[in-house]
Amino acid sequence: MFIELVDALRCPNPHEESWLVAASTRMEFRHIVDGTLGCPVCKAQYPVRRGVVDFRRSAAGDGPVPWHASADETEAARIAAFLNLTDRTGFAVLLGGWSTHAPLVRGLVETPLIIVDPPDGTEGEPGISVLRCDGPIPIAAGSARGMAIDGGGVERVASAVRATRAKGRVLAPVSVPIPDGVTELARDAAMWVAERGTSTSALVTLHVRRG
Ligand SMILES: [Zn+2]
Structure with missing residues (x-):
């Protein structure tokens, strides 16, 4: 996750829009590779692993659409x-x-x-x-x-x-x-x-x- 784009991320939980606080344990080329993003409003913690920020909630929600495309x-x-x-x-x-x-x-x-x-x-x-x-x-x-x-x-x-x-x-x-x-x-x-x-x-x- 590119550190400069963390400013554009928001907690997906149902409360007023809130920016997230980044804590990184590993950075590479200004990307967070491992760490967490925390919401100061609802205290949710979103893990960053191998550069991927995971906002998934445990409850069922709107999931991604299975779509198999190949790079073109x-x-x-x-x-x-x-x-x-x-x-x-x-x-x-x-x-x-x-x-x-x-x-x-x-x-x-x-x-x-x-x-x-x-x-x-x-x-x-x-x-x-x-x-x-x-x-x-x-x-x-x-x-x-x-x-x-x-x-x-x-x-x-x-x-x-x-x-x-x-x-x-x-x-x-x-x-x-x-x-x-x-x-x-x-x-x-x-x-x-x-x-x-x-x-x-x-x-x-x-x-x-x-x-
Ligand atoms: Zn929140």
Whole structure:
């Protein structure tokens, strides 16, 4: 887990958004290899092992979608283009099967990546931080410049959209319905790409007082 991206992680438990306190027992190249991330609000401790931060809860939740993809240069180029990863600022998030292409994406762009629920055995590497979770995506609201969604339950999709910044790109397979809070930009037979709106909720109403 890249130490600079720890600032963007949030406790997934149901309380106000809280940053996490990192305690590392082993660091390599500014990545936490072994350690823990602790929540100062609910005192939850999330272990970091072999560079992978584990946010999984014991109770059943929205799990990752089984999705067997193999790394593919064409897919990696499409991810980089659709998520508009033109420079090294910020970070982008690839969920589930999209994460298979992360090393090839990093070969094309300098944007740091966070991958969530990659295939078993995946470890972090420079430029690629790894999370596992079975609840909401544990990333701060409005912080990711791009998000590739793998599907999963409503909570997982909604939290992934929430973690994307305004005007950030959201990408998903066509099997995933367009969620609230994004506007579709384009689609092909396999995937759609959308832009995150500037409002978090479609339920916000503006009351204009006249006179
Ligand atoms: Zn907490």
